[in-house]
Amino acid sequence: MPDSIITKKTSIASANWLALLPKVELHLHLEGSLEPQMLFDLAIRNQVKLPYQNVDEVKKAFQFTQLQDFLDIYYQAAQVLVTEQDFYDLTWAYLLKCKEQNVCHVEPFFDPQTHTDRGIAFSTVINGIDRALQDGVEKLNITSELIMCFLRHLSEEEAFSTLTLATAHLDKIKAVGLDSSECGHPPEKFSRVFAKARELGLLTVAHAGEEGPAEYIWTAINDLRVSRVDHGVNAISDPKLIDYLAKTRMPLTVCPLSNTKLKVFDDMSDHNILALLALGVCVTVNSDDPSYFGGYMTENFEALADSLHLNQSQARKLVENSITASFCSEQRKYELLTILTQYV
Numbered sequence: 001m002p003d004s005i006i007t008k009k010t011s012i013a014s015a016n017w018l019a020l021l022p023k024v025e026l027h028l029h030l031e032g033s034l035e036p037q038m039l040f041d042l043a044i045r046n047q048v049k050l051p052y053q054n055v056d057e058v059k060k061a062f063q064f065t066q067l068q069d070f071l072d073i074y075y076q077a078a079q080v081l082v083t084e085q086d087f088y089d090l091t092w093a094y095l096l097k098c099k100e101q102n103v104c105h106v107e108p109f110f111d112p113q114t115h116t117d118r119g120i121a122f123s124t125v126i127n128g129i130d131r132a133l134q135d136g137v138e139k140l141n142i143t144s145e146l147i148m149c150f151l152r153h154l155s156e157e158e159a160f161s162t163l164t165l166a167t168a169h170l171d172k173i174k175a176v177g178l179d180s181s182e183c184g185h186p187p188e189k190f191s192r193v194f195a196k197a198r199e200l201g202l203l204t205v206a207h208a209g210e211e212g213p214a215e216y217i218w219t220a221i222n223d224l225r226v227s228r229v230d231h232g233v234n235a236i237s238d239p240k241l242i243d244y245l246a247k248t249r250m251p252l253t254v255c256p257l258s259n260t261k262l263k264v265f266d267d268m269s270d271h272n273i274l275a276l277l278a279l280g281v282c283v284t285v286n287s288d289d290p291s292y293f294g295g296y297m298t299e300n301f302e303a304l305a306d307s308l309h310l311n312q313s314q315a316r317k318l319v320e321n322s323i324t325a326s327f328c329s330e331q332r333k334y335e336l337l338t339i340l341t342q343y344v
C-alpha cells in the first residue's frame, strides 16, 4: 500500500468523513464559482464572445503564476453575467454545491464594480444574488450573509460611488470587503470608504497578506477595523502580529487550494495553516474561487488531509473557528455548533 494511503487512513477515519463534516464558508467569490460549462452556457445565452472554443481550452487557461494572472481571466469571464437570472443561476449553482458538500452556512463576496463598470445595474446584480440566497434558506436550509467587495485597483472615489449605489440595498448586505490586486493597493487607501460603510451599519473584512506584506494586515485591522482578515497567511513573517492575532482571536479566512494555485506556497505541504492553528490563530478553511482553483470546501479539507495529515480534531477546530468567526446570529451559531458536535 502506498504511504499516502496509510497516512490518510490514520489522519481522517474514512474517505467520506470530510465530505459529510458540517462546514461553514466565509471566503468565496461568487464570480469565482462560475464553472466552465456555465461560462459557455451564459456566453451563448447573452451572445458574448469568448476567447475559448470549448471547456477543455478554458481549463487549460487556468494555469497561474501569481494573483494577477488569475484576475485577468476572472474579470474577462465575468462578462457573461448580464441579467438578474444569470446572477441567480450563478449563486444557486454554488448553493447546490454547498448542499452536496454539507456546507450549512455561507458568507459569499460579490464584486459589483466588475459589473456596473460594464453598464449592468447594481440592482440587477444584487437582486439576482439575493433571490438565490433567500431560496437557499427556504429550499436548502443553507443560511447566508452577503459581503460586497470594493476592487482595490480602482480609486477611492469609485468605491464611494459603489457604496452610494448600495445604500438602497442595505437590508441585503452584511459587510463590505476589499479584493483584487493587492500589492501597491494597501488597505488604508480605503480608510474613508470603510469608515462610511461602518457608519451605515456594515461590518468590514479585507483581503490582506495574501501576496502583500504583513504590514497590510496591520492596516486592515487598525485602519479598516476589520472583523476578519481574508487570507492573512503572510502574517507568519511578523511574530508580533501572530501574537496579536492569537491573543485577539482575529479570524483569518484561509484558502489552501487558492494559495497553491496562485503560488503563494509552492506546494500544499508548505502551507502554514496548521502551523497557525497550533500557534492559537483563529484560522478557517475556504475555497476562494473554486471553479478556478480545483475545488470547493471538501476538496480544500481533503488537500490538507493529503499533504498536511489533517486529523479529525484539527478539522473540527477549523469548522468551530468558522462558526465563531461568522456574522450569523448567536442563535444560528449555537445551532451550527450543535450540528458540528453531534457529527464529531
Ligand code: ADE
Pocket (backbone or CB within 6 Å): 029, 032, 067, 074, 179, 180, 181, 182, 207, 210, 258, 288, 289
Ligand atoms: N478576487 C477573487 N479572488 C481573489 C483573490 N484570491 N485575491 C484577491 N482578489 C480576488
Ligand code: ZN
Pocket (backbone or CB within 6 Å): 027, 029, 179, 207, 230, 288
Ligand atoms: Zn478571495
